[in-house]
Amino acid sequence: MDFLVVFERELLTFRRRFWRYFFAGMVNPLLLLTAFGWGLGRGIELEGVSYLNYVVPGIIALSTMNASFTSVGVALNISRRYTKTFENYLVAPVEAHSIVLGKVLGGVLRGLLSAAIIVVLSRLYGAEVSLSAKALATILATAFLFASLGMLVGMLIWSHEDMNTFNALFITPMMFLSGTFFSLEMVPGWVAALIKLLPLTHASLCLRAAMLGREFPIASFAVLLAFGIAFFLASIIAVRRSSQ
Amino acid sequence: MIRLEALTKYYGEIRAVHSLTFSVARGEVFGLLGPNGAGKTTTIRMLTTLTKPTSGRAWVAGYDVVEEPLEVKRRIGIAPQHLNLDGELTARENLEFHGRLYHMPRSERRRRIEELLAFVGLEERADDLVEKFSGGMKRRLLIARALMHSPEVLFLDEPTVGLDPATRRKIWDLIRSLRGEGVTVLMTTHYIEEAEQLCDRVGIIDRGELIALDSPSQLKRRLGSFTVEVYHSGRVERRFFPTREEALEYGAEHARCDACDFSVRETNLEDVFIELTGRRIE
Secondary structure (H helix, E strand, O other), X not given: OHHHHHHHHHHHHHHHOHHHHHHHHHHHHHHHHHHHHHHHOOOOEEOOEEHHHHHXXXXXXXXXXXXXXXXXXXXXXXXXXXXXXXXXXXHOOOOHHHHHHHHHHHHHHHHHHHHHHHHHHHHHOOOOOOOOHHHHHHHHHHHHHHHHHHHHHHHHOOOHHHHHHHHHHHHHHHHHHOOOOOOHHHOOHHHHHHHOOOHHHHHHHHHHHHHOOOOOOHXXXXXXXXXXXXXXXXXXXXXXXXXO | OEEEEEEEEEEOOEEEEEEEEEEEOOOOEEEEEOOOOOOHHHHHHHHOOOOOOOEEEEEEOOEEOOOOHHHHHHHEEEEOOOOOOOOOOEHHHHHHHHHHHOOOOHHHHHHHHHHHHHHOOOHHHOOOEHHHOOHHHHHHHHHHHHXXXXXXXXXXXXXXXXXXXXXXXXXXXXXXXXXXXXXXXXXXXXXXXXXXXXXXXXXXXXXXXXXXXXXXXXXXXXXXXXXEEEEEOOEEEEEEEOOHHHHHHHHHHXXXXXXOEEEEEEOOHHHHHHHHHXXXXX
């Protein structure tokens, strides 16, 4: 149960900084909801629903991704390189999987907070989306996936600048491409096929289906889980290999 | 308690540590003395399982550092050179989480935290966030954290680097008082005085190699306990003698010109280092 100690350490900062995280977590969703839900999306319908209802699940997916990925990845980068507090875990009699699980759970928590903020905000904007068990499962899987990716990237990347490069090359494009703001039916088939290689796309597909009461794409959900488990296991190996 | 056999570490072509062989006995305070970049920290990193040796072996508390890292980790405490305390937590929380990572039961954690906070003189700051601490306070808390789980072997990497003289003495007192508790200490330093004051035995390390190993007094005696420095026209000549009388005699004989002078003092470990390497430590 060593992972609980690692997780509780994260939980302590989460509790102490809750309101900071809360208000900072509201800014992006407010901008996105205003720009795409109200501004651009007024009067537009997509796949048979109002654009606001269409875009909210996508915004939840991408915000969960951002919160989970950044909270784990950036903090890990800092604790390995600058404060060197990560070393305390490496010299303690704790197995790599406990360290990874504790840290990833911390990132999942941040993702959940971010998703919860948008669910509430989007209601205020008049979105009619429902939070089903499948939607919750998708949010959890998304948070797990990107917290694990944050862990992996944080272990593999040493310089802070390269963290930004990774963001620019992978995270930001995913925000805009992964079926968040537009339907995959609107782009040529081969582009849609490429976009489906991105994990966030499957989070958007699952979440949109779950929140709009459509048929749930089990295959996409399986892809989410597979990505998540792969990143999680790779992180464990990266932690084990960090003593060279 | 600690044994190294031809322990070696290369980073690519660069030799960090070359074929170190020595042992440290239970309860001993052992110092690795050498200039920055001599390989002291790399040695500590290998002994604390953070870095894998290129070749050679090492045992700490009876366990091989490469084969049984978890067993080693359970028995060692580390105060690294960088102050890697968790600044977002209080002093007490730092110790509490540390104790939990080492599976200490709650009651024991509580007792030990009070004991250690008193030991390092931080009772009054126990519930303040560590990021607000001064360097000296952080250094003391770092030692307290390393001792939290009552390790058999304590590694102190440059325990007083960057501290003012008064705080340095406080840390020295702390290390001295560990002696009574039977903890084995391996410390590194590039401060001559620190090695002389604290260590039972000192290994002098330069460019990754161990070039001398003995008690400070023995190292100095071997060179000559007294040093005479003869100054002639800007040059200094250094000679070592077993007695003050011989040193004085030599000085009087060789400082005869008008601009010449000489002084006699006790030999220190820096003299030993200079004799062995031809360079100064700092």
